[in-house]
Amino acid sequence: MNYSHNNNPRFFYTYENGNWQFEGHELKVLDLTFIIQSMLTEDRLKTINLKEIAWRGKHHFPYGVGNNCKCCGGKAFRECDPTIPGIIAYNCSNPYDNKYRMLDGRHRIMRLLFEGKTKSKFYVFDFNDIKHFMRDDKNWNKPTKIIVEVNK
Ligand SMILES: [Zn+2]
Numbered sequence: 001m002n003y004s005h006n007n008n009p010r011f012f013y014t015y016e017n018g019n020w021q022f023e024g025h026e027l028k029v030l031d032l033t034f035i036i037q038s039m040l041t042e043d044r045l046k047t048i049n050l051k052e053i054a055w056r057g058k059h060h061f062p063y064g065v066g067n068n069c070k071c072c073g074g075k076a077f078r079e080c081d082p083t084i085p086g087i088i089a090y091n092c093s094n095p096y097d098n099k100y101r102m103l104d105g106r107h108r109i110m111r112l113l114f115e116g117k118t119k120s121k122f123y124v125f126d127f128n129d130i131k132h133f134m135r136d137d138k139n140w141n142k143p144t145k146i147i148v149e150v151n152k
Pocket of ligand 1: 069070071072073074075076077107
């Protein structure tokens with residue numbers, strides 16, 4: 001399976017989307033490079049209720065998401081493959097107080113929700129095990145593109 005990845009998850013506050021900050025820092029970015037290349041193992045795959053996952057813009061659904069997505073105008077939404085499991089973490093605060101925070105797969109979960117799905121498979125992490133990958137990255141608007149093969 002090829003895992004395609006566009007952006008590292010960002011932790012910051014906006015009026016529209018609420019407080020996604022990490023421990024009160026204005027901005028942090030989680031570097032997913034190592035996680036995607038080396039940590040997407042079969043044993044982390046779990047079937048999760050979509051309701052339990054926090055993702056930016058969730059409370060607007062179905063407005064301002066999908067083909068009207070604020071971040072991509074719908075391009076990433078249309079091009080994503082919802083059969084590839086997203087990456088989520090518990091022990092990671094979020095404005096919905098949901099059990100899990102989306103780290104990668106926001107467009108995929110939109111697709112699943114528009115398809116009427118209620119659960120799907122995700123790679124599940126304890127955020128405490130990966131928070132050392134948090135970076136002070138001021139270039140957070142710059143997307144990175146990583147495609148790696150996992151579960152070879
Ligand atoms: Zn988008």
